[in-house]
Amino acid sequence: MRRSLGLILPVLLLVGWEVAAAVIDNPFILPSMATVIPVLLHPAEDILGTGSLLYNAFVSLTRVAFGFLVAVSIAVPLGIGMGWSRTLDAFLDTTIQLLRPIPPLAWGPLAIAWFAVGIYSMGFIIFLGAFFPVLLNTIDGVKGLKRTWVEVAQTLGASERQVLGKVVLPGAAPTIWTGFRVGFGVAWMCVVAAEWLPGTTSGLGYLTLYAYNFGQMNIIIAGMITIGVIGIVFDFLFRSVEDRFFRWRGLER
């Protein structure tokens, strides 16, 4: 019931779009979905010699997975460290707050110079997108732990290693997972920026840019819709895990 409620607005938007397109009657301002839907209905068909929607979506997903996993593997340990140690937090916080507002796209020229054309420079842009949400959520998760949990474990004679592994990490896991969810969303957003780097020849971001070079609005819109749909699917997956494993967060009081 609640899910079907969420579907009403997208359908209305689609209808509204078509009505507006008919009224405005200038396909350059608002192209009719009649030019977009055929592109979406043939996801396995080649587009402008750039491969199919499915192929490009797969390529983009592998790139995002790469950048995201690297971000997670650095941000989680670092975040636990910063949440646990005030000294480390004080030492790193200014730098991180300084770097955080820089849009990943702005790193493009440097990414190319440092990591060369290809997966590593793209991965770097995606990494930057995912890194900060994961890091900040991890820090918050650790800092927000109930002091009593840690103190109980310490009183019972747990070593620092045991405290971190058995209390801090599982205790902060729900917040860290929220960081994953947000981080993956931002990483997915960044894939377009990453694939606009020179030398790229595939991916949904590249496909939209390539279509833009030729002013192909219908393909751009189809690409945007595909990016949105994949985004919502992954958000749903992350949420399902959250509901299944981390429901206790709201219940522990």
Added chain:
Amino acid sequence: MNGIKLLLLGCLAALLVAAACTTPQATGDVDILYTKGTGPMPTLLATKQIDGYIAWQPFVEVAPVAHIGKVITYSGDLPPDDRWKNHPCCVLAARTDLMARNPGLVDALSAATILSTRYITDHPEESAEIVADWLAGKGNFTYGNVTVSSVDVLNRAFPTVKFVNEPTEQWMAGQVEFIYALRELKALTGSLANSSETESRALLFDTGPYGRATTMIEGGSITMPPVEEKPVGIGYLLSDHDASLFVAVKKWQYFNDTYGLALRPLDPKATRPDTVDLLVNGVKVAELKLIPGDAGPQLMQLAATNTVQFAYVGNPPVISAVDKGTPVKILMALNTEGSGVVVVTDAPATDWDSFVRWAKERSAAGKPVRMAAPGKGSIQDVMLRYALEESGLSIREVQA
């Protein structure tokens, strides 16, 4: 605030009119909008945000095909008379360190480019189809409600591009003209900012590879260069101007069988192969990475960081790169001409002269014609500026 601006403009106009009594002066303005490439131009034209544009092919043909505009002139016919006949456009450029280290490789790629250009001249229709395949997988372009085959668009565009390689005296003089134009735009601050014509030419050109390549071709045998261990990067533009690269790769079997010199794609089924082997007499002498760029400046950045060692690119970006100290030189032409001016369908202009009349009327009415160009200092921008000035119009950059 706007009132003051208008008043000032009015005074300025009055001064200009007064000055016009003694010397010929501009009698109107044309607004110029830079769109960072050609992609947005059809949309901007169709939504009346611009009255016209100057672009490279095939974007000139897109306007009439999509029923949003008409071509008033191709670039070779822009005024002054014959000034832009055979004007320089895309060139083959190479990094000087590679040229010093492995000159034979540079000669071989130059020869492959020359042979491909000759093939294009002899087989224009097949070549147009190859370009349509490379750029769009021979698919359709959709503009507004109009869907057209990319092959048709390319076939329309092809006859307006001249595919030639020879670095002639006239061609080099044309390139030097661009140095002067870029100086006027204050775009040169380095080695080419104050150089004499002789110095400029020495900094910009190395026609040695062209000479040796033609000698090899006439002699009927291609010399084997030393084998390159690391892949060589080649940047190119997604434009029919770079057709010689696309045809060389797609027709590699023909060139291999006929001349013993070929660019064999690793994946022969790929629409836009990104890895090709340079074969000389059947032997792989280098692996080439083909890297497409959206615009010349981006390719020159890749050349500056040694990501690419060759570039099929427009000449102004190379001039700017040489000025900034990037170790590249121009080896030869890839094409001349191949751009054009488009205006909205209902504009009262059918050729350059009626365009100028229209622009002057609009300027006098306080609503100057607004034209788009791909980028400041681009070939198209420079030509449009010169042509407008020649016709008594001056340019105002749209600020945003």
